[in-house]
Amino acid sequence: MAKRFTTTSFLVRLISAFALVFATYNPIKPYSFYEWAIAPALTDLGHLSVLHGFVGIILLIGWVIFLRATSRSLGVFGILLATAFFTMLIWLIVDQGWLSLDNSNTLTWIILFAVSAVLATGLSWSHIRRRMSGQLDVDETDEN
Numbered sequence: 001m002a003k004r005f006t007t008t009s010f011l012v013r014l015i016s017a018f019a020l021v022f023a024t025y026n027p028i029k030p031y032s033f034y035e036w037a038i039a040p041a042l043t044d045l046g047h048l049s050v051l052h053g054f055v056g057i058i059l060l061i062g063w064v065i066f067l068r069a070t071s072r073s074l075g076v077f078g079i080l081l082a083t084a085f086f087t088m089l090i091w092l093i094v095d096q097g098w099l100s101l102d103n104s105n106t107l108t109w110i111i112l113f114a115v116s117a118v119l120a121t122g123l124s125w126s127h128i129r130r131r132m133s134g135q136l137d138v139d140e141t142d143e144n
Helices: 007-024 033-043 050-095 104-133
Strands: none
Touching: 007 033, 007 050, 007 104, 033 050, 050 104
């Protein structure tokens, strides 16, 4: 029997999405895969090591899992709507004067949070939809 989907379930997915997105890229140097492996490799390919490749594959697997789940649950239109929602939310916050975008790092952080939120929503959408509508999404069945 499946466990009930709760706020904690969503928060676990959101934290996982944050970990994936921020491990891949974030403005704090050198604490992202981009700053650690990609940026140095753009100037000197000899910089890359097996460890860089291993970590890169782990991140790629994470991205494939998150993007595939998001695209299957939300679809292209849903992803566009979620992106539009977070874009308008950011615009509203800036327009209301609650946030200044004078620093480009601020916008980068906000975009990274928005990407994480879209991925977490995509991972959670089937559960949320089931709770709201009572409809169950089934892609595959397991025969016991």
